[in-house]
Amino acid sequence: MLELSEEQELVISALGDLAANEFAENAFTDDDERPVKNIRTLADRGFLGINIAEEYGGGGMGEFEAMLTIEVVGEVCPDTAEYLYNQQLVAPRAIEMFGSEEVKERYLPGVTDGEETIAIGISEPEAGSDVGSMNTRVKDDGDRLVLDGEKTWVSHVPHSTAAVVWARFPEGLGSAVIDFDWDGVEIQEHYTNMHGGSQSHFYIEDVELPETHVLTRGKEGFKKQLQALNWERVGSATLANSIARCAVSKALEYAQQREQFGREIADFQGIEWKFAEMIKELEASRTLAYRAAIESEQRSRPPNRLQASLAKLYSGEMVESVVSEALQIHGANGYQRGHPLEYLYRFARGRRLAAGTDEIQKNQIARVLKTHGLPTVV
Structure with missing residues (x-):
């Protein structure tokens, strides 16, 4: 989809292997237990807090790399991906961006070593x-x-x-x-x-x-806080994309094993069209999230409001649709309580609420258009 650097490729390859080998067996739990074993494994291998500065135990990379970790882990274990999203692009990110040195030293090492949330x-x-x-x-x-x-x-x-x-x-x-x-x-x-x-x-x-625990205050400080919130929205889009990738992967595996009328259901045109629609929506959503992140890092500032809201809005709608179709491909199997698709279906619905509802994202998008007009061509 886009060309990654050699370092990014190494990180994603190693993390993908780690997730497949160590996270798959216990994925899709729904008892709200913190994935302690997975968190410890990520911390021990240096994958937790990959976008937090090295002096606080992080990887010293950027938010785009943090997004990649969410996506590759989420394809295997969405619960662990959600943890990465929350601890790399939400509260700890605000602490590193706006916190005093005392606060950063107090909290960030605990995040990167997996001991504190x-x-x-x-x-x-x-x-x-x-x-x-x-x-x-x-x-x-x-x-x-x-x-x-x-x-x-x-x-x-x-x-x-x-x-x-x-x-x-x-x-x-x-x-x-x-x-x-x-x-x-x-x-x-x-x-x-x-x-x-x-x-x-x-x-x-x-x-x-304590004054040292204040991150932002007043109009200008809070304006920066709101801009930083766009990372949460882009991160939410990335989590949605990872859930959708997981669902498509599960559906493809099932459809190539399940036989009806003497052949794999994956060979029926109706099922093929479902996969075509699912991957179309997923890749469009990934493109919106990647664009927001890459443009942000090129300009050394948080994602802009339009790109972040577009990614957040589209991904929330996309993941609900894609997971629903993946469940449909599984038929009654996917509808059973405890099945990965049934779990993903419930998980996906929250992406249209968390980090700002669909309606709020639409308001944001319309306000940008009314104030600034259409986005530039390049």
Whole structure:
């Protein structure tokens, strides 16, 4: 699809072999258990935090390489790919981009060695897509900062030691890092979503926030935070692409083994057309994600809003469609609880919600067009 450097090829080849040999057997679990063994293996082989600086134990590569790791692992084990997505392109990425040296030294080595997971808390009961309605606040109480509020629909809390939370500062929106074991931080409830993942609701009451734990604050700082959020959207697209690749791979294997009317079902035109449509949609989605990432790295800045939203929107719609067709090819087998396709079907649906709903992405795309017109030809 595109030409990779020799170093990128080596990384992807080694990681693909590792995933096939060590992750395949226990893939497709839905009990929300952190894939501890896989995380440890990735850390031991130097594949965890591949885009985090070497001084914090990472690989010192870029976000594009992080996307490649998500895609190659996800074709075998989507649960492990989701972990890579969250710990390479979401909260830890914000810490490295905006954090003080103290905060980076405190949290990033734990991420790259697989010992710590960092969550991200944005949504509140009355503020999801509308971050302007956020009520979690930081007040300046003389010689200290005090944080109060609540966050909901936060993923991975049971396995996380800390979270990047968005909050309203006196000078505008911003973000900070808090530990879950701090006094005043109380995890109230855990919810289970469709694919078995855990999401949590926690309160923050009168929590003293060290200045060193503030990542961004005020208009300009938060503007940079919003730009960095585009990496989460492109990462979400990459995770969706990996789930779709997994589904197509499973369907192709099944169709070439399953016989009806004296021949493989893969040879029936109706099934061939399904594969043609699936790979058409998947490759278009991968192209959008790759373009957003490559243009970003060429310009040394986060992906732009249009490209990130296009990739996020299209991939979410694509993966739901592709996994559905892959399940259809499996027939009743794929519909059984515990089958990989049944699991992927539930997993895929979340990609149209997480990292910004379809509707929000459409709003973003339309606003860019109304303000700047069509994208340039080159």
